[in-house]
Amino acid sequence: xxxxxxxNALENSIIMGHLDADDEGYDGTMEGTPGxxxxxxxxxxxxxxPQKILELFGRAMEEVGKLFETDEYNLPDMLASAECVGEAMxxxxxKLQAGSSSQKGKFLIxxxxxxxxxxxxxxxATMIKGAGYQVKDLGIDVPxxxxxxxxxxxxxxxxxLSALLTTTMIEMEQVVKMIKDExxxxxxxxxxxxxxxxxxxxxxxxxxxxxxxxxxxxxxxxLREAS
Amino acid sequence: MIIPDAQQLKLLAPxxxxxxxxxxxxxxxxxxxxxxxxxIAEKLVSRGAQQKGNRIFINKNMVxxxxxxxxxxxxxxxxxxxxxxxxxxxENQVKFGTGGQALYIVHPDGNGWSKRPxxxxxxxxxxxxxxxxxxxxxxxxxxxxxxxxxxxxxxKAKIFREYCSKPMNVANLVKVEYLDKVLEIIGNPAHVxxxxxxxxxxxxxxxxxxxxxxxxxxxxxPVAISCCPQGGSTAPFSEVGELLQxxxxxxxxxxxxxxIRPGAKVLYRGIPITSNLYTDGSPRWCxxxxxxxxxxxxxxxxxxxLPCCGTAGVSDEAEPSAQGLSEKVLSWxxxxxxxxxxxxxxxxxLEQVMSVSYYQYVIDDIALGIVKxxxxxxxxxxISKIAKTAxxxxxxxxxxxxxxKVEAEIDARIxxxxxxxxxxxxxxxxxxxxxxxxxxxxxxxxxxFMKSARKGLREGYIYRGNRIDAPLNLTAVNKRLENIDxxxxx
Ligand code: B12
Numbered sequence: 001x002x003x004x005x006x007x008n009a010l011e012n013s014i015i016m017g018h019l020d021a022d023d024e025g026y027d028g029t030m031e032g033t034p035g036x037x038x039x040x041x042x043x044x045x046x047x048x049x050p051q052k053i054l055e056l057f058g059r060a061m062e063e064v065g066k067l068f069e070t071d072e073y074n075l076p077d078m079l080a081s082a083e084c085v086g087e088a089m090x091x092x093x094x095k096l097q098a099g100s101s102s103q104k105g106k107f108l109i110x111x112x113x114x115x116x117x118x119x120x121x122x123x124x125a126t127m128i129k130g131a132g133y134q135v136k137d138l139g140i141d142v143p144x145x146x147x148x149x150x151x152x153x154x155x156x157x158x159x160x161l162s163a164l165l166t167t168t169m170i171e172m173e174q175v176v177k178m179i180k181d182e183x184x185x186x187x188x189x190x191x192x193x194x195x196x197x198x199x200x201x202x203x204x205x206x207x208x209x210x211x212x213x214x215x216x217x218x219x220x221x222x223l224r225e226a227s
Numbered sequence: 228m229i230i231p232d233a234q235q236l237k238l239l240a241p242x243x244x245x246x247x248x249x250x251x252x253x254x255x256x257x258x259x260x261x262x263x264x265x266x267i268a269e270k271l272v273s274r275g276a277q278q279k280g281n282r283i284f285i286n287k288n289m290v291x292x293x294x295x296x297x298x299x300x301x302x303x304x305x306x307x308x309x310x311x312x313x314x315x316x317x318e319n320q321v322k323f324g325t326g327g328q329a330l331y332i333v334h335p336d337g338n339g340w341s342k343r344p345x346x347x348x349x350x351x352x353x354x355x356x357x358x359x360x361x362x363x364x365x366x367x368x369x370x371x372x373x374x375x376x377x378x379x380x381x382x383k384a385k386i387f388r389e390y391c392s393k394p395m396n397v398a399n400l401v402k403v404e405y406l407d408k409v410l411e412i413i414g415n416p417a418h419v420x421x422x423x424x425x426x427x428x429x430x431x432x433x434x435x436x437x438x439x440x441x442x443x444x445x446x447x448x449p450v451a452i453s454c455c456p457q458g459g460s461t462a463p464f465s466e467v468g469e470l471l472q473x474x475x476x477x478x479x480x481x482x483x484x485x486x487i488r489p490g491a492k493v494l495y496r497g498i499p500i501t502s503n504l505y506t507d508g509s510p511r512w513c514x515x516x517x518x519x520x521x522x523x524x525x526x527x528x529x530x531x532x533l534p535c536c537g538t539a540g541v542s543d544e545a546e547p548s549a550q551g552l553s554e555k556v557l558s559w560x561x562x563x564x565x566x567x568x569x570x571x572x573x574x575x576x577l578e579q580v581m582s583v584s585y586y587q588y589v590i591d592d593i594a595l596g597i598v599k600x601x602x603x604x605x606x607x608x609x610i611s612k613i614a615k616t617a618x619x620x621x622x623x624x625x626x627x628x629x630x631x632k633v634e635a636e637i638d639a640r641i642x643x644x645x646x647x648x649x650x651x652x653x654x655x656x657x658x659x660x661x662x663x664x665x666x667x668x669x670x671x672x673x674x675x676f677m678k679s680a681r682k683g684l685r686e687g688y689i690y691r692g693n694r695i696d697a698p699l700n701l702t703a704v705n706k707r708l709e710n711i712d713x714x715x716x717x
Contacts, residue, residue: 017678028682074684075504076459076677083674114435116427119460119673123508126674166330167376167401194581195330212507 003048007056007073010039015058017080018085026077036084036122036135040091050095057085057092059128079123082130089132103134108156110138110147112171117164120193124160126212131217133158151184160190160216162205169195172205180205188215188223228563228599233608236564238523243651244530247467250476250656254430258664260479261431264438267483270675274486285482293481294531298492301449301534303365303569304417307392312364314494314568315493316532321563322364323595325357325588326538326580328398329370333546333584334576340546342582345370347382352714353575354390356585359711360574360592362599367396367422367571369583379478380405380486384412387419396451396571398422403439406446420449422536422571424495425477426455428461428518429667440480441487449492451536451571452480457510458520459502460673463666464680464688466520467649468659469499473528481533483517494536494569497524501689504680512541513554515643515690521558522565529566537567540591545578547587549627549697552594553637556621559598560614561644585714589704594621611641626700636693643690 018035020049025035034042043053067073083130109125111118118140128171129135136154138146151159159179176189183227190205192215201209209217231705239247259282262268268283277284303322304311312322332343332349349370357363372382379401385393395418400406413419423440427433443450448662454476459470475493484491499520501511511517521538528535539562544551562570574591575583601617619629629637649655666675680688708714 017681024679024682026681027685073679075506075508077368079674080676080678080681082680116433119457119502119508122673123677166371167379170376 002044003043006039006043007044007048009034010043011056011060013039013137014081014088015063016085017077017084019080019084019173024132025119026080029031036088040088044091044095050092053092054096055138057088057131061085067212073122079126082127084130085132086126086129086135089129104132104220105157106134106136106154107158107160108136108138108150108154110142111140111161111162111186112168112175113141113143114171115163115165115168116140117118117162117193121160121162124162124192124216125214127217128220131220133220144171144178147175147184148178151179151182151187156187158188158190160192162191163193166195169193169200171194175207192216192220215226228321228602230321230563230566230602231402232319234564234602234605234610234613235319235566236522236526236561236610237524237674238519238565238645241530244527246656247470247474247527248651250471250533250660251327251478252287252290254471254475254661254663255290255479257284258430259284260426260476262437264432264434267432267437267441270486271483285479288711289482293478293485294533296341296485296489296491297481297533298490299534301492301494302417303394303420305392305394305486306418310364310393312394314534316529316534318568319566321568321570323570323573324365324396325353325361325363325369325436325574326367326487326541327369327576327577327583329581329583331578331582332370333582333587335586340584342375342545345583346574347374348384348481350383350386351390352405352539352585353583353588354386356588356711356714357574358390358392360588362592362595363393363574365394365396366391368398369575376401381412382408384409388412388414394418394420394503396420396422399424399575400439403442406442410446410517416446416448422453424453424455424546425480426454427470427528428456428476429663430476432479437483440483442490444484444487444491444555447488447492450484451494451496451569451598452477452484453496453498454480455498456502457500457502457673459504459680460508460676462499463659463662464501464683465649465659465662466516466523466647467610467651467655468662469520470523470527471656471659472663473497473499473524492534494532494534495524495528496536496538496571497521497528498538502677504677504684504689505691508677511543511689512579513541513543513558515557515640515692516688518558518561519644522561525562525567533553535566535568537562537565537570538572539567539570540595541576541580545582546586547577547590547699547701549622549625549699550694551577552590552621552625552699553618555694556590556594556598556618557614557640557644559595560610560617563602564610564613572691585708586701589707590625590701592698593624597621597624611645614641622695622697627695627697632693636695638691639692648686648688660679677712
């Protein structure tokens with residue numbers, strides 16, 4: 001396989017959401033064949049510029065986005081591709097030259113204390129990672145103190161909070177207050193989940209309410225353009 | 228109402244149900260349940276469970292004892308004694324109740340429907356309304372109160388005490404320390420029962436729920452053990468895989484219940500629904516794939532002679548509509564024919580349990596009456612016939628004339644409900660058990676199941692048909708509500 005063929009295979013494996021040889025891929029038949037992770041490593045070994053690989057990731061995800069919009073792809077297809085990029089970024093990231101870093105920003109995400117709902121949060125975390133952000137997912141039922149500690153350690157640009165219960169959404173207010181009180185006022189706070197709303201976000205001082213994951217990605221892109 | 232044996236549908240053969248049960252036992256003994264609650268882990272170990280780290284492994288003997296010991300009759304009394312009833316595992320009696328903990332109230336606004344957050348006053352009004360509806364046999368808390376968290380349980384109990392004369396299911400407790408107070412307000416513990424979502428799928432005990440479960444069973448109160456995996460996100464997308472996991476999680480609940488209190492009054496509430504992986508992952512409650520899976524869960528429960536709490540009639544529609552009505556009728560019909568005895572969430576619900584509407588309670592009361600009449604009139608025992616006739620009749624009652632397209636759509640939904648798309652054999656079950664085990668042991672949570680759903684999605688595991696769209700004539704519903712003070716005002 002020459003370099004062009006290799007890059008084509010890499011792009012294709014992302015579009016097909018084929019992570020690695022252990023993964024069954026798009027139609028359940030791809031196990032045993034190399035996927036995104038193997039091709040990324042091979043491309044780096046063969047001396048392909050990391051920057052070029054990064055651009056390829058962007059192109060592939062754009063194609064996936066189009067396939068989703070035209071209904072050819074369903075949610076799991078998009079998530080699979082996003083996960084391919086997310087995991088391949090872990091390989092690529094250390095190889096990118098300082099300055100040309102992929103860094104679109106760091107996103108810390110958690111479901112707040114008392115709440116175990118994570119289906120929506122997991123979709124958001126995977127998609128944002130796939131869109132090129134560095135994501136740290138603290139999981140479910142996370143106390144405000146733990147979120148704050150992670151903010152100190154991980155130094156995120158964005159914090160995303162999820163709550164699905166009327167009884168736990170109140171916890172978000174605590175977290176936002178702690179973030180502001182601790183002087184992290186540059187961090188943009190995103191909130192989401194069924195009982196939350198724009199009105200609620202305003203009330204508790206969160207920066208953005210997101211109806212769904214696409215909402216979040218659009219806001220992030222807008223913020224990037226603005227800066 | 229009693230559903231005769233001739234009208235009991237068998238979507239799975241006894242041998243297929245035994246395979247699911249055996250597969251669930253393998254999950255419990257080999258994959259285990261994550262239990263972080265030390266007291267509960269100790270209790271289970273003292274009765275023969277094995278423990279490795281925070282996983283607890285349950286053996287077949289423990290499940291067998293739980294099946295034998297669980298209470299076979301449960302009495303639901305009510306402030307008005309005329310409404311009390313007994314659930315007996317050997318009888319095909321079916322009772323219907325409300326449900327939910329919905330967040331929103333959907334109401335007409337002159338131009339259609341709009342929604343607003345539900346408040347305590349809604350709880351009062353819905354309870355008053357349900358007291359008057361013929362087909363509401365018991366009342367499960369439909370909405371929460373808009374009071375601070377630590378007042379919620381007490382406020383809810385006060386409203387139930389004042390506005391409900393039927394058997395009460397207050398669903399969950401927010402704070403377990405208020406249990407005594409709640410019982411004191413209700414006045415008679417025999418009037419009240421609960422729902423606990425005990426296990427967070429896949430196979431993780433919810434510690435806080437476990438705490439409440441212990442407190443409720445120590446007081447010998449009836450509890451529906453609720454298990455609501457979402458096929459394609461918290462359980463396999465495959466029907467067989469989801470049922471294996473669901474049944475294992477519920478068997479764990481029954482084992483724990485009988486460890487806490489031998490002969491516990493616990494109900495099997497299996498709600499194996501699916502995630503809408505065509506779009507955004509939101510839950511599908513009332514589509515043919517879900518109706519089928521939930522019906523099979525009820526059949527499994529009855530096969531193992533356990534008290535059966537069903538779920539039916541939770542429409543996926545955001546507002547009262549012909550589509551929603553058709554979903555509800557099919558869902559009630561198949562749940563009734565599957566042996567469910569205590570059907571929750573059956574009236575008033577919209578938008579995947581997110582909303583309720585006063586209008587929908589009345590619509591459902593009428594439509595459920597139509598379904599019951601069709602069961603009574605049927606001589607053939609063909610559930611597909613009852614389902615179709617009842618759907619057409621309910622639509623027609625609200626002014627929707629069915630054309631060929633509508634009939635074809637109803638036929639297609641019924642076909643999806645009644646026919647298996649996957650094999651129920653040992654090899655396939657092994658494959659599904661491996662999917663569950665992989666998800667349990669891998670990080671990535673719900674996206675693990677989502678990604679492995681791609682093949683099934685292309686094979687049509689979730690139904691994709693046509694909508695039934697037509698305006699509903701709600702004149703009679705309006706009149707009914709006008710007679711009850713305050714219910715037509717937004
Ligand atoms: C699945 C589910 C469960 C599962 C959770 C499984 C899991 N791993 O998540 C189980 C069965 C365990 C469960 C348990 C309970 N649940 Co529940 N559950 C649901 C249900 C049906 C679906 C939620 C869901 O996954 N939606 C699909 C995802 C894709 O959507 P989403 O979460 O909204 O996320 C999207 C957006 O909101 C947004 N978003 C979400 N978070 C974030 C965060 C950020 C940063 C951003 C940018 C965006 C974003 O983007 C996401 C993707 O597009 C809802 C009802 C409903 N229709 O929503 C009830 C619901 C939320 N549950 C409810 C209740 C009451 C409970 C229990 C208390 C039940 C009980 N009686 O014990 C327990 C509580 C457990 C706990 N302590 O948290 C109520 C809450 C009502 C209220 N007034 O608060 C609801 C509304 C159902 C109801 N009406 O009764 N539940």
